[in-house]
Amino acid sequence: MQRKLMWRWLLIGVVAAAAVYFMVPPDKKIKLGLDLKGGIHLVLQVNTGDAVRAEVDDAMERMRAELTGKGFAPEAMQRLEAGDGFKFKPVANTSDKVLDKAIDERLADFKVTRGVEIVAQVKPEVKRTIEDMAVRQGLETIRNRIDQFGVSEPVIQRQGLESNRIVVQLPGVDDPGRVKELIRSTAFLEVKPVVRVAPTEEALLATTGGQAPDDSQVVSGDLKGMDGRTTGKEYYLVKKASVITGRDLRTARRSQDQYNQPAVHFSLTPEGARKFGDYTAAHIGDRMAIVLDNKVHSAPNIKSRIDDSGIIEGGSFTVQSAEDLALVLRAGALPASITYLEERTVGPSLGRDSIVRGIRAGLFGLLMIVAFMLVYYKGAGVNAIVALVLNSVVLIGAMSMFKATLTLPGIAGIILTIGMAVDANVLIFERIREELDLGKTVRSAIDLGFARALSSIVDSNLTTIISALFLFQFGTGPIKGFAVSLTIGLTVSMFTAVFVSRAIFDLVLSRREKVTSLSI
Amino acid sequence: MRFLHNTSIRFMHYKWLWMGISTALIVASLLLITVGPGFKFGVDFSGGTQLTLKFKGEPDLGRIRKALEELGIGTVTIQRFGEVGEHDLLIRVQNPKQQEGDFAAPMLAALDREFNKEQSAIRLNLQGSEVITNALVEANPDEVGGTVSGKQAHYKPMADAILQVRKQKGLIEGPADLTGASAVSADVRTYLSQQARFGEFSLLAADNVGPLVGKDLQSKATYAVVFSLLGMLIYIWFRFQLQYGVGAIVALIHDTIIALGALSLTGREIDIPTIAALLTLIGYSVNDTVIIFDRIRENIRLQRGKPLTDTMDMAINQTLSRTIITSGLTELVVVSLFLFGGDVINTFAFVLMLGIIVGTYSSVYVASPIALFASNWIEQRRQARRRR
Numbered sequence: 001m002q003r004k005l006m007w008r009w010l011l012i013g014v015v016a017a018a019a020v021y022f023m024v025p026p027d028k029k030i031k032l033g034l035d036l037k038g039g040i041h042l043v044l045q046v047n048t049g050d051a052v053r054a055e056v057d058d059a060m061e062r063m064r065a066e067l068t069g070k071g072f073a074p075e076a077m078q079r080l081e082a083g084d085g086f087k088f089k090p091v092a093n094t095s096d097k098v099l100d101k102a103i104d105e106r107l108a109d110f111k112v113t114r115g116v117e118i119v120a121q122v123k124p125e126v127k128r129t130i131e132d133m134a135v136r137q138g139l140e141t142i143r144n145r146i147d148q149f150g151v152s153e154p155v156i157q158r159q160g161l162e163s164n165r166i167v168v169q170l171p172g173v174d175d176p177g178r179v180k181e182l183i184r185s186t187a188f189l190e191v192k193p194v195v196r197v198a199p200t201e202e203a204l205l206a207t208t209g210g211q212a213p214d215d216s217q218v219v220s221g222d223l224k225g226m227d228g229r230t231t232g233k234e235y236y237l238v239k240k241a242s243v244i245t246g247r248d249l250r251t252a253r254r255s256q257d258q259y260n261q262p263a264v265h266f267s268l269t270p271e272g273a274r275k276f277g278d279y280t281a282a283h284i285g286d287r288m289a290i291v292l293d294n295k296v297h298s299a300p301n302i303k304s305r306i307d308d309s310g311i312i313e314g315g316s317f318t319v320q321s322a323e324d325l326a327l328v329l330r331a332g333a334l335p336a337s338i339t340y341l342e343e344r345t346v347g348p349s350l351g352r353d354s355i356v357r358g359i360r361a362g363l364f365g366l367l368m369i370v371a372f373m374l375v376y377y378k379g380a381g382v383n384a385i386v387a388l389v390l391n392s393v394v395l396i397g398a399m400s401m402f403k404a405t406l407t408l409p410g411i412a413g414i415i416l417t418i419g420m421a422v423d424a425n426v427l428i429f430e431r432i433r434e435e436l437d438l439g440k441t442v443r444s445a446i447d448l449g450f451a452r453a454l455s456s457i458v459d460s461n462l463t464t465i466i467s468a469l470f471l472f473q474f475g476t477g478p479i480k481g482f483a484v485s486l487t488i489g490l491t492v493s494m495f496t497a498v499f500v501s502r503a504i505f506d507l508v509l510s511r512r513e514k515v516t517s518l519s520i
Numbered sequence: 521m522r523f524l525h526n527t528s529i530r531f532m533h534y535k536w537l538w539m540g541i542s543t544a545l546i547v548a549s550l551l552l553i554t555v556g557p558g559f560k561f562g563v564d565f566s567g568g569t570q571l572t573l574k575f576k577g578e579p580d581l582g583r584i585r586k587a588l589e590e591l592g593i594g595t596v597t598i599q600r601f602g603e604v605g606e607h608d609l610l611i612r613v614q615n616p617k618q619q620e621g622d623f624a625a626p627m628l629a630a631l632d633r634e635f636n637k638e639q640s641a642i643r644l645n646l647q648g649s650e651v652i653t654n655a656l657v658e659a660n661p662d663e664v665g666g667t668v669s670g671k672q673a674h675y676k677p678m679a680d681a682i683l684q685v686r687k688q689k690g691l692i693e694g695p696a697d698l699t700g701a702s703a704v705s706a707d708v709r710t711y712l713s714q715q716a717r718f719g720e721f722s723l724l725a726a727d728n729v730g731p732l733v734g735k736d737l738q739s740k741a742t743y744a745v746v747f748s749l750l751g752m753l754i755y756i757w758f759r760f761q762l763q764y765g766v767g768a769i770v771a772l773i774h775d776t777i778i779a780l781g782a783l784s785l786t787g788r789e790i791d792i793p794t795i796a797a798l799l800t801l802i803g804y805s806v807n808d809t810v811i812i813f814d815r816i817r818e819n820i821r822l823q824r825g826k827p828l829t830d831t832m833d834m835a836i837n838q839t840l841s842r843t844i845i846t847s848g849l850t851e852l853v854v855v856s857l858f859l860f861g862g863d864v865i866n867t868f869a870f871v872l873m874l875g876i877i878v879g880t881y882s883s884v885y886v887a888s889p890i891a892l893f894a895s896n897w898i899e900q901r902r903q904a905r906r907r908r
Contacts, residue, residue: 035864038687043733045620174683175648176726177625184622254668262668318641319668320654340622343728349690350572350724350864357862364860365853372849376521409793412865415857416800416872419850420807423842426849427811430842433522456814463755463810464803467748471799474744476737479796486800 005510008503015495016390019397029400032171033407035478036355038348039171040179043341046164050336051134052127053083059107059120060086061240064214066102067094076117085110085121134335135164142166142183144331149179165341176345178324184338186293187328189246189266191276191310192219192238194287194299199223204235215240219289221296236296238289243279245333248272252329254322255311262322263313266329273308281305292325344477358411365415369422377429379519383504384425391421391489391496398488407481417489420464424497427453429520442515446505450498457498461490524841531836531884532829532892538885542774549781557784562791563727565741567734568594568614569623572725573631574691575607579721587634588613593623602863608724620730628723635720642715644682644692645722652679661711678704682712691722741795748799749773752806760813763898767891768809771882775805778878779871788867797871804850804872805879808843809887815839816888828895832888847880 023029034041056079067074072095077088090099103112103120110120122130135158143156146168155169173179195216198204204218205211212218216237223232248268255265268276280288280302289299290312297312312325369388373381395414399406432449440448465487472483509515553559563570573579581598588596594614602608615623632646641655656675657668664674681703686692695713698704704712729737749772757765779801783790815835823831854876858869 045732173648175651176723177628177646178648178651180622180625256668318654319657320651323654339620340728341620341730342733343622343624343726345624345723345726347690347722347724348687349574349722352687353690354862354864357860358857358865361857361860361862362853365856368852368856369849372852376845408864409796409868412857412861412868415853416850419846419853420804422849423807423846426842426845430839430845434838437526452818456811459759459810459814460807463752463806464800466751466755467799467803467806470744470748470751471796474740474747475796476740476792479792482796482800486803 002510005503005506008499009507012390012500012503015394018401019394022397022400023393026396026400030396031400031403031405032351032355033405033410033478033481034169034171034344034351035346035408036351036406036411037171038173038346038351039169040173040176040346041342041344041477042168042170042180042183043159043343044166044168044183045339045341046135046138046166046335047337047339048131048134048164049083052122052130053079054335055109055130056080056084056086056122059110060088062106063088063102063120066106067098070095070098070102072098080119080121084127085119087117087119089117131164135166137335138338139166141332141334142168145182145328146170148327148331149173149182172348174348176343180340180343182324182328184334184340185324185328186334186337187246187325187331188293188333189249189312189329190242190291191244192240192242192289192291193279193283194289195237195239197234197236197287197299199232199234201235204237212237219291219294219296221289221299234296236289236299238291238296243288244268244272244276246329247333248275249329250308252326254319254326257311257313261313262317262319263311264317264322264326264329265309265311266326267309268307270308276310277305277307354408355411358408358415362411362415362418366418369418373422373425377520379508380429380432380505383501383508384422384429386504387425387496387501388418388421390500391493392418394492394496395485395489398492399485402484402488404484404488405481406485407478409478410481410485413482413485414489417486417493420461420490421493421497423460424453424457424493425501427456428497428501432518432520436518436520442518443509445518446502446509450502454498457494461494465490522841524844527837527840529833529837529840531833532889533833535885535889535892539889542882542886545781546774546777549777549784552781552784553777557787559780559784560787560789562789562794563612563729564737564791565734566614567729567731568612569627569728570610570612570726571624571627571631571723572601573609573611573721574724575609575721576691576693576718577607577720579607579609583634584609584611584631587630588627591626591630592616593626615728615730618731620732622728624726624728628726631721632719636717638717640715640717642712643717643719644712645686645719649676649679649683652682656708659711659715661707662705663707675708678708686722690724692718694718737792741792744795744799745776745802748802752802756806756810756813759810760817763894764813764887764891766894767887767889768806768813770890771809771879771887772802772805774882774886775801775875775878779875782874783867783871786870788870791867793865793868794871797868797875801871801875801879804876805882808847808880809883811842812836812839812883812888813891816891828892832892836884836888843880843883847876851876 060077060079064074064077072091074088074090077086079086107120109123109126111123113119139158146154146156151170151173153171155167157167159165159167170179196204201218217240219236219238221234221236222230223234250267250269252264252266255263257263284302284304287299287301289296370385373384377384428449431453432445435445435448468483468486472480475483584598585596593616597612599610601610613623613627642652653672653676656679657671660671662674664671681701682698685697685701689697698709698712749769752772753765753769756768776798779798812835815838816832819831819835854869854872857865858873861869
């Protein structure tokens with residue numbers, strides 16, 4: 001064998017070995033897309049307006065407390081309709097000094113317009129920061145929650161740097177409904193002092209003229225009989241200011257209450273424990289309400305000082321719902337509500353079905369091609385088939401190496417690539433036949449055939465790669481997979497059809513002394 | 521063996537006939553698109569929620585429709601999917617008035633209420649393994665003692681085995697299906713056959729595309745098609761000459777319009793994979809065209825002074841066997857995808873199946889004649905300028 005030819009075969013061997021190395025074992029190395037593996041793809045939007053509104057409400061309450069404390073309780077204090085500010089009327093005798101000081105100290109983040117009414121609006125740059133923080137915190141919370149599902153290789157990322165959208169991909173999830181619910185649940189826990197309890201809202205507010213006082217609010221809860229079943233509703237008047245909230249939690253876990261029913265046990269951060277301890281010590285005998293997402297779960301009497309832990313019970317929990325609540329409490333509350341913009345769920349059975357069918361169709365097509373090539377090109381057909389098999393191996397190896405995701409359209413792309421890889425061989429073989437017809441010797445016919453077919457092969461593959469690149473740029477999930485398999489496939493096919501089949505021809509010819517015929 | 525050896529068909533001689541046929545096809549396609557059935561957009565572009573469900577028996581479409589219409593989230597369209605006897609359905613609802621949100625969950629809940637009347641904590645065809653595990657922990661049919669975590673460890677493998685059955689079959693029809701899952705203990709099996717709800721259907725897939733994402737997808741698809749056409753034009757212009765680029769692009773537009781017309785005629789849905797198929801068609805068709813152009817360029821160099829019509833005929837004849845073999849083989853593969861590839865990629869395969877035929881034809885009878893006209897036109901202008 002000639003030296004040069006040996007080097008070429010060595011290179012081919014290395015490429016093939018590398019491809020096999022990267023693809024073995026195939027079920028571990030080949031990353032399947034959600035459409036084949038089953039799973040859920042979600043695009044969700046963090047409603048950042050909620051976070052801005054919460055910030056405005058906070059500032060508004062601080063302002064009210066400040067002015068009320070100084071004896072000038074403001075009037076008609078309310079949030080602006082757009083949600084990004086609030087307005088109020090200072091009482092007539094409000095001292096300018098107090099008002100100036102309060103605005104300076106309490107409303108630094110606001111643009112304040114003074115007149116008969118004082119209007120405070122969040123400064124645009126502050127608003128942007130709040131919104132950005134809300135998305136980041138949302139991302140963090142969702143990541144924490146998903147980490148606890150035990151999903152392997154989840155994708156959780158912001159869509160673009162500035163956007164308020166988050167993309168979540170969870171392969172192999174078997175209960176998409178529950179996952180969506182858990183991601184979205186706000187799980188906002190508050191412990192609030194109870195002022196009064198009554199069976200109806202009217203009765204509750206009878207003594208205060210049908211309206212809750214400024215510092216209080218009405219929250220409802222289920223009324224339970226002795227056996228734990230819900231028998232009706234109860235209404236609670238609670239203070240707006242919480243003793244502790246979900247932010248003060250260190251951790252939470254599923255546990256059992258005194259009747260051996262599922263419950264959620266939580267413990268507090270040092271600061272939360274101090275607040276809770278101080279409050280409970282000072283209010284022994286009073287009731288406090290454990291409020292979750294604006295619903296009272298229980299309202300126990302404070303029997304003694306409680307320091308660093310508590311229990312949420314009476315929610316008619318099941319083992320599952322207690323576990324879910326503990327999970328979201330541990331992961332933290334979402335800073336704003338969430339809206340789902342897009343969902344793609346593929347059940348595992350559909351994905352499995354798609355793989356089986358796709359591969360079956362591919363193998364059938366491949367067999368037809370093999371049969372044709374052998375009949376039509378005889379000896380050279382074997383050459384083409386070797387190149388084709390190598391093409392498939394290197395393609396799958398390259399996809400594993402680049403960690404490309406195989407999707408259903410991707411399988412179609414591979415099958416199509418195989419069809420197009422044959423094209424290169426056909427171009428070359430037809431050209432060799434032509435040259436032989438012109439009376440050229442076998443060696444020069446092969447030389448010319450390869451040389452002249454080359455520009456056609458490169459041009460035709462490059463044009464297809466151009467459209468594949470645009471598909472990759474603008475496509476989503478499964479389609480990206482198609483573009484990737486097509487691009488890798490076409491690149492590989494140029495290598496196998498031009499380089500490998502040439503090497504095979506040369507190998508065959510190098511064994512023969514005088515070449516007068518070619519099986520083509 | 522050799523087909524089409526040494527042919528000398530005067531392709532360009534018949535150009536007016538075939539260009540007339542092409543024009544007729546384009547007009548027909550445009551009529552189909554604008555006047556006729558028009559496009560049927562899938563969820564990707566029209567927005568909305570689509571559930572793919574597998575039913576145990578022949579589903580009562582009236583009940584499905586009624587249950588979903590009570591939700592007040594728009595008109596319900598129901599379509600069969602997959603093979604007959606599989607009882608798979610596509611159920612689609614237009615999301616209410618440009619509203620964002622998760623509509624799959626309420627739809628599933630409504631169907632669950634309608635079709636799965638018996639109450640049970642365990643719903644084998646709708647829940648995941650964790651939920652089934654915890655429900656078994658509470659029922660505790662094996663009477664395992666100890667902590668909740670210990671019980672979870674006991675029941676988890678059983679729940680996994682049950683889900684494996686669902687993955688294989690798509691739907692657990694009844695207690696008989698569970699006998700295959702050997703990890704499930706006899707007591708649990710008895711308990712499940714008495715207490716669990718097998719239900720009438722299982723969820724194969726759910727797609728929900730809100731208006732914002734729908735708009736994104738539309739503009740992305742348009743950009744992808746427009747930019748690839750531009751990319752091709754520039755590439756061919758650069759590698760050949762402008763007149764060939766024009767010929768190739770006209771052929772591509774011809775192919776795309778006819779493919780769209782066929783989609784409209786057959787009432788197939790246009791979705792993201794359909795756009796991918798159109799782009800592949802564009803790539804394939806240009807591939808074919810380039811090979812003929814390549815040969816034309818070579819022949820022009822070899823035989824200066826010969827009329828371009830003859831040079832083109834020669835090039836098409838020389839590449840004819842390759843054209844037929846390659847198109848035939850690729851078509852074979854795509855037909856195999858179309859027949860055996862399953863419903864999910866059926867439209868994709870359909871577009872390619874048609875596209876390969878149209879793309880091959882258009883390389884000969886659209887791209888080449890247009891390039892010929894463009895060349896002649898440029899030549900005439902050059903001569904006119906010289907005369908002046």
